[in-house]
Amino acid sequence: MKHGFPRAACLAILAVLLVAAGTGAANAAKAQNDAADAAEATAAPRELTVGVYVSPPFVMKRDDRYTGMAIDLWDELAGRLRLQARYVEMETYRELVDATARGEVDVAVTNLTITRSRVERIDFTHPWFDAGLRIMVGNERRVGFRGLIAGLNQSGHLRAYAWIALVIVAATILVTLFDRHFDKEFPRSWRDGVAESFYTVMSITTSGKSPSRKNLFGWIGRIWQGLWLICGIAVLAYVTSSVTSVMTTLSLTNQINSVADLSGRPVGVRTGSVAEEYARQAGLEARSYAHIEEAVDALVDGRIDAIVGDAPVLEYFAHGNPDRPVAVVGAIFEPDKYGFGLSRHSELTRPLTVELVGAHRSGLIEELRTRYFGESP
Numbered sequence: 001m002k003h004g005f006p007r008a009a010c011l012a013i014l015a016v017l018l019v020a021a022g023t024g025a026a027n028a029a030k031a032q033n034d035a036a037d038a039a040e041a042t043a044a045p046r047e048l049t050v051g052v053y054v055s056p057p058f059v060m061k062r063d064d065r066y067t068g069m070a071i072d073l074w075d076e077l078a079g080r081l082r083l084q085a086r087y088v089e090m091e092t093y094r095e096l097v098d099a100t101a102r103g104e105v106d107v108a109v110t111n112l113t114i115t116r117s118r119v120e121r122i123d124f125t126h127p128w129f130d131a132g133l134r135i136m137v138g139n140e141r142r143v144g145f146r147g148l149i150a151g152l153n154q155s156g157h158l159r160a161y162a163w164i165a166l167v168i169v170a171a172t173i174l175v176t177l178f179d180r181h182f183d184k185e186f187p188r189s190w191r192d193g194v195a196e197s198f199y200t201v202m203s204i205t206t207s208g209k210s211p212s213r214k215n216l217f218g219w220i221g222r223i224w225q226g227l228w229l230i231c232g233i234a235v236l237a238y239v240t241s242s243v244t245s246v247m248t249t250l251s252l253t254n255q256i257n258s259v260a261d262l263s264g265r266p267v268g269v270r271t272g273s274v275a276e277e278y279a280r281q282a283g284l285e286a287r288s289y290a291h292i293e294e295a296v297d298a299l300v301d302g303r304i305d306a307i308v309g310d311a312p313v314l315e316y317f318a319h320g321n322p323d324r325p326v327a328v329v330g331a332i333f334e335p336d337k338y339g340f341g342l343s344r345h346s347e348l349t350r351p352l353t354v355e356l357v358g359a360h361r362s363g364l365i366e367e368l369r370t371r372y373f374g375e376s377p
Contacts, residue, residue: 048348050074050085051105053096054291057316057372058111058338061089069372073128074109074340076364077355081348091290094272097122100341107348108341111310113274115336123346126353127337128365133275134311134332136318137256138299139325157242164235172198203232256306258330265305268295275308278334284308292317296326312373 052059058070066087078085088105090096093112100108101121111131114124152158175197179186187193256262262284269276271288279286287304289295292313298304307314314328340356342349359365 045082045084047084047086048078048106049088049104051088051090051096051099051108053090053093053108053110053112055110055310055313056292056320057312059109069129069368070109070111070338072368072371073359073365074107076359077352080355081351083348092271097272097341100343103343106343106346107352111313111338112341113310113336114339115274115277117277118341121344123342123344123349124339125342125349126356126360127339128356128359129312129338129369130335131338132311132332132335133278133308134314134328135256135259135262135330136296136299136307136309136314136326136328137305138302139327152242155242155245160242161239164239168198168201171201175200256329259333262306262308266303268298268304268307270295270309273309274334274336275310279308296321296324300325316373 052066052071054061055068057068059066059068060071061067074085077083085107088099090099093110096105096108096110096112097118099105108122111129112118112124113131114127118124149158152161172194176190176193179197180188180193187196256265259282262282264285266285266287267279268289269279269286270292271290276286276288286308287298289298292307292309295304295307295309296317299307311328311332318324318326318328340352342352356365
């Protein structure tokens with residue numbers, strides 16, 4: 001008992017010292033972490049070179065400022081990761097992907113479709129938008145003169161017209177000879193006589209009516225004139241019906257409602273886009289344009305028959321430009337997904353993907369989609 005008290009006292013003092021030391025270490029670690037967090041909070045944001053391609057409504061340029069759904073989404077993610085963008089505009093999708101692959105830009109921001117060929121060259125974040133391809137056509141497509149002639153030729157009507165023309169020439173000659181012989185008042189000049197006979201024949205052919213002519217042979221002459229009128233009405237009916245039939249057929253066959261209707265027709269695509277790649281693989285007659293506005297101009301002017309492009313881009317253009325005679329037709333085909341592109345093995349791929357997953361779960365992406373495309377039907 002004599003030595004018990006000092007031992008217990010020593011143990012108590014040692015325990016107190018250990019607790020104090022632990023508390024001091026914890027406080028020191030907390031203070032160090034707080035200092036690190038404060039330093040990080042006050043540090044300047046990291047500046048990145050962000051490549052963009054103007055593609056409304058995902059990327060739009062107004063007064064040297066970029067806006068759009070993709071830009072809004074990027075700004076939100078960049079703010080969370082303390083990133084600052086220096087935007088560099090590219091003229092085509094291809095230029096944007098090439099610059100990202102070479103490391104000239106850190107991030108590619110636009111409606112960039114994730115494809116196998118692109119994944120082999122650059123990294124992609126988690127997808128943030130589901131899309132696909134659709135078709136845009138003109139609302140005021142008319143059958144041109146060349147198309148009509150080609151249709152008449154293919155249907156064999158031009159050959160029939162040639163025979164009718166030959167009959168008209170022969171009838172003009174015969175009427176001229178007949179009237180010069182039997183009608184004393186018929187013009188004596190061959191030029192005037194042929195012109196008079198031609199007028200008579202064409203009057204019967206085109207209107208079914210005969211100009212005032214003398215009846216030189218009584219009832220036989222009247223029957224002969226009646227037969228001529230019947231022939232004229234038949235010719236007029238044939239020409240009218242054949243032209244109408246061909247124009248109707250051309251109008252129906254010119255309608256484009258799906259990909260199956262694009263074969264053999266010139267179609268517009270945007271340079272370096274997924275639509276361009278699809279058109280080449282499908283064997284379509286593709287013509288490339290840098291921007292959607294250029295493709296629409298070609299469509300309205302009749303230089304192309306349709307545009308194949310990203311469904312949301314075509315739909316947004318048609319809705320936002322009611323003065324342009326265009327419409328988006330058919331269902332979505334070749335469904336795809338958009339993601340942000342980065343150079344290979346970029347350290348930003350994972351942080352951006354984590355933030356995108358969070359943006360999906362929090363409803364941010366749906367909120368942005370509704371802002372630019374309206375409520376889902």
